[in-house]
Amino acid sequence: MTFAVEPTFWTAFLQQTIDGLAFGALIALIALGYTMVYGIVELINFAHGDVFMLGGFLALTVLVLCGLEGLGVDQNRIKLDDLGLWAKAGLIALCLLLAMPFCGAINFGIDYMVYRPLRTAPRLAPLVSAIGVSFILMNVGLFWGGAQDVNFPKLVSDDNLLPADTGLRLTAKNAMVFGVTVPLMIALTLFVRFTKLGKAMRATAQNPTAARLMGINTDAVIGITFAIGGALAGAGAVVFALDVGTISYTMGFQNGLYAFTAAVLGGIGRIPGAVLGGLIIGLVRYYGSAYVGESWTGALIFGILIVILVFRPTGLLGSPTREKV
Amino acid sequence: MPPLLEVTALRSGYGPIDVLHDIGLSVDAGEIVTMIGANGAGKTTTLLTVSGAVRVRGGRVAFDGHDLTRTPAHKVVSLGMAQSPEGRKIFPRLTVLENLQMGAFTRTDKPAIADDLEKMFGLFPILKERKGQAGGLLSGGQQQMLAIARALMSRPKLLLLDEPSLGLAPQIVTQIFDIIRDLNAKQGMSVLLVEQNARLALKVAHRGYVLETGRVTLADKASVLLNDPRIRAAYLGE
Numbered sequence: 001m002t003f004a005v006e007p008t009f010w011t012a013f014l015q016q017t018i019d020g021l022a023f024g025a026l027i028a029l030i031a032l033g034y035t036m037v038y039g040i041v042e043l044i045n046f047a048h049g050d051v052f053m054l055g056g057f058l059a060l061t062v063l064v065l066c067g068l069e070g071l072g073v074d075q076n077r078i079k080l081d082d083l084g085l086w087a088k089a090g091l092i093a094l095c096l097l098l099a100m101p102f103c104g105a106i107n108f109g110i111d112y113m114v115y116r117p118l119r120t121a122p123r124l125a126p127l128v129s130a131i132g133v134s135f136i137l138m139n140v141g142l143f144w145g146g147a148q149d150v151n152f153p154k155l156v157s158d159d160n161l162l163p164a165d166t167g168l169r170l171t172a173k174n175a176m177v178f179g180v181t182v183p184l185m186i187a188l189t190l191f192v193r194f195t196k197l198g199k200a201m202r203a204t205a206q207n208p209t210a211a212r213l214m215g216i217n218t219d220a221v222i223g224i225t226f227a228i229g230g231a232l233a234g235a236g237a238v239v240f241a242l243d244v245g246t247i248s249y250t251m252g253f254q255n256g257l258y259a260f261t262a263a264v265l266g267g268i269g270r271i272p273g274a275v276l277g278g279l280i281i282g283l284v285r286y287y288g289s290a291y292v293g294e295s296w297t298g299a300l301i302f303g304i305l306i307v308i309l310v311f312r313p314t315g316l317l318g319s320p321t322r323e324k325v
Numbered sequence: 326m327p328p329l330l331e332v333t334a335l336r337s338g339y340g341p342i343d344v345l346h347d348i349g350l351s352v353d354a355g356e357i358v359t360m361i362g363a364n365g366a367g368k369t370t371t372l373l374t375v376s377g378a379v380r381v382r383g384g385r386v387a388f389d390g391h392d393l394t395r396t397p398a399h400k401v402v403s404l405g406m407a408q409s410p411e412g413r414k415i416f417p418r419l420t421v422l423e424n425l426q427m428g429a430f431t432r433t434d435k436p437a438i439a440d441d442l443e444k445m446f447g448l449f450p451i452l453k454e455r456k457g458q459a460g461g462l463l464s465g466g467q468q469q470m471l472a473i474a475r476a477l478m479s480r481p482k483l484l485l486l487d488e489p490s491l492g493l494a495p496q497i498v499t500q501i502f503d504i505i506r507d508l509n510a511k512q513g514m515s516v517l518l519v520e521q522n523a524r525l526a527l528k529v530a531h532r533g534y535v536l537e538t539g540r541v542t543l544a545d546k547a548s549v550l551l552n553d554p555r556i557r558a559a560y561l562g563e
Contacts, residue, residue, distance in 0.1 A: 196426075196430070199419065199423055199426060199427060200427070200430060202416070202418065202419055202423075203416045203419060203423075203427050206416045206417055206418055206419065207414050207415075207416055207417075209378055209410070209414065210410060210414035210415070210416065211416075211427070212377075212378055212397075212398040212399050213376060213378060213398060213402070213407075213408045213410055213414075214402065214427045214428060214430045214431075214475070214479075215399050215400075215401075215402030215403055215430045215431035215479065216399055216427070216430055217397075217399040218399070
């Protein structure tokens with residue numbers, strides 16, 4: 001005998017938590033790119049959100065080339081209903097497999113062409129260049145997909161994976177978001193913590209001169225860091241496009257701002273900080289729209305950011321271990 | 326036989342300023358050579374330029390049959406030159422063990438690296454005790470030991486040591502210098518030592534150079550410099 005659970009306060013709260021964590025995990029994935037780059041070269045890569053955006057358009061282009069409808073191509077298209085579960089999963093995997101190296105290569109290229117020549121220049125020069133690159137990429141996106149929101153094929157359904165009598169919804173989309181973001185975050189953490197290259201990245205971030213004296217090619221390590229951050233943004237773009245169902249050339253700006261805030265909130269330069277910050281922002285956004293009002297979410301998120309920074313200027317996890325002199 | 330390290334008419338500096346005007350020095354295989362001089366004489370800059378961290382503006386650096394004049398810092402280590410830099414520059418949020426592993430970054434011979442790690446723990450037992458701690462949490466003396474051990478992890482033919490005694494208690498300084506002398510005597514490792522404590526440095530070294538405002542002004546056997554009245558007056562506080 002089963003009871004139909006009444007939608008109580010707690011089930012509603014749990015629902016907001018699920019949705020908030022899913023959105024937060026996505027923001028965290030983008031935030032990692034900001035925080036890794038900042039950690040190693042102390043630069044806010046404003047173009048990062050736009051690299052993310054281009055990943056979305058690449059994924060859509062890949063799907064259109066595979067025969068799906070999109071980007072204004074609607075002749076002789078494969079119907080989504082004709083595709084089995086495995087075919088859809090294969091297409092998603094293909095998108096990830098192409099968007100990740102694509103965005104990684106763009107981010108690496110930006111560093112190589114724009115930031116690297118400015119490595120010893122005053123801070124403001126690379127910062128302004130980053131804003132410039134952001135605009136250039138946004139225009140590439142505008143050229144690629146047009147000014148309107150563009151539909152992205154609905155390869156993942158909104159079907160509820162939980163039994164109906166729980167009163168909760170964990171959709172296939174939610175599962176897809178967690179299924180892509182969580183393994184990537186774990187893989188990144190393990191990579192940075194345990195591999196030789198990961199340790200070299202941390203060493204370079206903590207003291208680049210000493211790192212070079214150890215035989216570490218810091219320019220190469222920095223380039224790889226940009227590539228990894230870009231690749232994570234590429235994966236994030238695919239997840240975002242599948243989850244939201246539309247992409248546009250401005251999506252990099254909006255989500256980039258959330259992700260950048262998440263990175264600062266958690267303690268910029270710290271990988272666990274970006275994850276924590278992302279999850280907090282996701283939760284605040286969903287709790288905020290449920291209990292305070294949709295139109296207040298932005299004010300809430302940035303209000304919390306300011307309050308936290310007043311009391312912990314280095315962010316939640318950013319406790320600077322001072323070097324003894 | 327040509328010297329292990331030969332520096333000729335070296336000129337380098339930062340921004341618009343030349344710090345080194347004319348540095349000439351050499352280190353033979355198996356030798357401990359020291360550079361002494363006042364603050365700002367260019368001792369640290371000489372070490373950083375020799376190991377490629379600061380760009381050479383003029384002159385030449387030759388090491389073990391290689392011309393290092395245009396070689397970037399990260400390629401110097403695998404040729405057999407390691408540096409324990411001024412101010413130690415350990416990686417504060419890497420563990421002691423990870424700091425040591427970074428010292429062996431250019432090496433791929435895993436069993437031998439593990440061997441050397443044990444040797445370092447033998448030389449500096451405190452590092453073994455603290456191997457899981459963040460480097461930034463060590464005391465100054467322990468950080469200095471870590472910086473030296475980290476440099477030794479690359480199995481250098483030549484060790485560049487910058488101010489190993491800076492800010493350390495006298496008994497730790499003695500301990501560190503005993504280890505340096507030992508590595509030189511037993512393993513034939515060459516050392517180029519920069520030291521504020523000129524007396525100590527000249528006692529350990531075979532030969533010495535005196536630097537003044539970016540130029541070598543005096544070069545001789547360490548025992549001769551130790552008894553030179555000018556040196557005694559200017560650097561030994563007599």
